[in-house]
Amino acid sequence: MSRLILFSFVLLFGVSCISNKRITYLQNLPENEPIGLDEFIPFAEYEKNYILQPFDVVDIDFASANEELTKAFEFQGSRNMRMGGAGMMGAGDMFFLTGYALDSEGNVDLPRLGKIKIGGLNEEQAKLKVQEAINEYFKDEVYVRLRIGGIRFTALGEFSSSGTKTILKHRATIFDAISMAGESNILAKKNKLFLIRQYDGGSKIHQINLNDRALLASPYYFIQNNDILYLEPMKIRQFGNAENFSASLGLIISVTTSLLLLFALVTGNL
Known part of the structure; x- marks a missing residue:
C-alpha cells in the first residue's frame, strides 16, 4: 500500500x-x-517610421493665424469632438471618428484638397505631401499636423x-x-x-x-x-485552464489512485 x-x-x-x-x-x-x-x-x-497602408486612420489637423482658413479644411465639428469627446470615449476611439481613413489605393480624401496619395509614406513624408497640397491652395501660411492615432x-x-x-x-x-x-x-x-x-x-x-x-x-x-x-x-491546457488546473489534476490523481487500489485488491497484493 x-x-x-x-x-x-x-x-x-x-x-x-x-x-x-x-x-x-x-x-x-x-x-x-x-x-x-x-x-x-x-x-x-x-x-522606425511606420509606413502608411490602405485603410489606416490618420489624424490631420490644420493651424493658421486666420481661423477661417483652417475651418475650410476640416469636417464640421471634428475639432470640437476631439476636444470634448476624448474624455468620454478614449483618445484611441476619437481618432477613428474624427480622423481620415486611407482608401484601398492609399489615398486620403480631404475637404477642398481632394484625394492625396499618402499610402507607402511614413508620417513625416505624408505630412509634407499634404502641406505641399495646401500651399498650392492658399498663399497664407497654414501649418499641417499629421499623425497616426497610436x-x-x-x-x-x-x-x-x-x-x-x-x-x-x-x-x-x-x-x-x-x-x-x-x-x-x-x-x-x-x-x-x-x-x-x-x-x-x-x-x-x-x-x-x-x-x-x-x-x-x-x-x-x-x-x-x-x-x-x-x-x-501548452499541450497540458487540455486538462483545464489556469484557474481550474489544480482541481483537474486532483481529479485525475484520485481516479488513478482508486484504479490502482482496486487493481491491488483484485490481484491480492494488499
Missing part, C-alpha cells in the same frame, strides 16, 4: 510540475551568448484580456503590448509567440521567444501598427 501511495505522489509531481524555464521571461538561453545585467544592448535595425494591435490566445488594443505612443515594445493585453498565464508557450506583421502588399508570420534575453536586440522587440499577437497554449 505504501508503494501505491508513493507512486501516486510521484505521478502528481510529474504531471503538475511546469519548469520555470518555460515561464520565465528574458533568460540567458544556452545556445546564445549570455547577456549580463547592466550590459548595453543596442537595438536591432527596424522600421499603435493599434490585436492580442489573441493565452492573454488575460484578448482583443484589439491601442497604445498611445509613437514607439512601443512587445512587453508594452503584453502588459496591455494582460500578462499571459502559466499555461502559455512563452517560447512561441506568433507575430503577424503587415507589409506592403501582404503579411508575414514571425515567431518570438519571450524566454530569450536576446529578444531585446531583435527587430521584433518593437511592435508596429496593425500587428497581431497570438500566444499558443
